[in-house]
Amino acid sequence: MSELKNGALGPYDLQGRVAVITGGSSGIGAATARRLAELGARIAIGYNSGRERAEALAASLPGSGHLPLYLPMADTAAIRAAAVEVEARFGRADVLVNSAGTTRAVPHADLEALDDETFDRILITNVRGPYSTIRAFAPLLRRGGDAVVVNISSLAAMNGLGSSIAYCASKAALDTMGLSLARVLAPEIRIIGISPAAVDTGFVPGRSRDAVLKQAALTPLKIVCQPDDVALAVVAAVTHLRLTTGTSLLVDCGRHL
Template identity: 55%
Template sequence: MRLDGKVALVTGGAGGIGAATVRTLAAAGAVVLAGYNSSAAAAEALVADLPGAGHRAVAAPVTDSAALAALAATVEAEFGRLDILVNCAGTTRFVPHGDLDALDDALIDTILAVNVRGPIAATRAFRPLLAATGDGLVVNISSVAAQSAMGSNIAYCASKAALDNLTKSLARALAPAIRVVSVAPGLVDTEFVKGLDQAWRDRQAALTPLGRLARPQEIADAVVAVAATLTFTTGTVIPVEGGRLLG
């Protein structure tokens, strides 16, 4: 699956899924911009270790529309194109679903701002560049929590459901020049998840028909497959969850 000549931007590019996606896009031949909010050092270290040339760590705070517009202008001036936008930036915090008092307004606002408004703002900012290629692609990193309504908290689940709905709306609105697809992982064995209670992690693996958690690389592989192989796919949600939705 080759993406030679393509330019890709991954928001949240320094996180577990984001970093795997950055590496996999670069290995496929794309020039990759690893977008970060507060993890500049991690993004710089990631980019320095990528195969190929031209990669860059870039500030891409998805809740700052002015900053995204400025980044789009920089990408146009320095690269002349953007073929792939991966909306991977996201946030959450574990709150039991029944504990509505702990799900305070500030947390709800932050989750919705990053997980829903962020992808809209990023897509809006980079739409002209993506459309100019005639074959642009937006991949939204969603979650099976959108369908199962089980996840770190109820606002997070709602944000991912909104993101999947957004994928369908944008696919209709931006066709035929830009495709829009959601990749929806189950629980992914990132460094963050590895730091959680082992018994809880084992329970989640046991509830998954394939008997384990997803690996970040598997999510990244799905993104590259959408970009390089599934070229007649748009407006849909691709689960990478080991059968978890089977119940």
């Protein structure tokens, strides 16, 4: 049995720690990389097809030693190789942010339009990919005894209103998977989900900025959520929510209301 710890742990210090971010070359992932680097972390910027973006971001981040890292969600062997590379380069991993994801806008009522290939691609990228990444990095995360995994989920997991039914299902699965993993990976690793509503990025193919503005107008706070707003929530979860695990936090301007 592990020794009981006292409460009041204080903020999680990121100086000297290593954060791995899937989907780190753009959008929420890139914003999170900037925020964590500002607090002293070295960042492994996971990318699939955005190598040049990842390299440019690594060069622009404060601090030094940041690593562009090939980390494709559909390739388990490559994910395991990435974990080996992080261990060889840094000897540790303290924070893992699963920000990589995909979707396609498909009207929910058009069941035929959501074909098997699209459904499978979304589930593999948004569910199996994060699981494979956590599995590959778990030994390294456990080694430090005080690690954090943050899964970027979505309000769509709760209300079933998203770009496609497959996307909603994938985020619900990600949240439930977080519950299971929080049990088995504790006490060395805590698992927290961050669930935004519409974010002002190009994540959803074909979604205009007007559509994002329209959704923001429906929220009580009437604020357009930016990637950096989500990144700040990730930082808060990592650094201050020291006794939180197995739960998801809404960053939705009250859209669920």
